[in-house]
Amino acid sequence: MSSQIYEVGMSEYKIAENPVILVSSGVGSCLIIALYDRTRKIGAMAHAMLPQAADLQAAKETPARFVEQIIPILIEEMEDVGCKKENIIAKLAGGANMFATLGIYSREIGVKNIQKAHEMLEHLNIEIDAENTGGNNGRHVEFNLANGVLSIISKI
Structure with a gap:
């Protein structure tokens, strides 16, 4: 059976x-x-840009833009389709330092995204099974729901 490919922007x-x-x-x-969810072979992927929303309106309009807002939504929606929270594991990729010349805050966006994800997942008792974060390079990510493998191509 061939897999369908869905882009997550x-x-x-x-x-x-x-x-x-x-x-x-x-x-x-x-x-x-x-x-x-290893048992159900159901997965979720979010492409979050920032650690948290500056205001409630932004969080409501585009929750996937923010690490803090999207993680609970992913878990809730996975539970809605039959997943059990205790069977859910997390994998993280990205959080690179892509804008080193733009100033201190921009250098910290990737690090803050990673820190916020760790904080949220720990708070929600979700194990981080694998992680490929940091560095200075962009990535292309593929998440195969047949086996839960997150494949990463580093762009240098």
């Missing part, structure tokens, strides 16, 4: 089940949050 998220491959390109300081 910036500030977007998708939840799907096998046979699907979730794909995201152009991952720099953004963070890919991939959640997977």
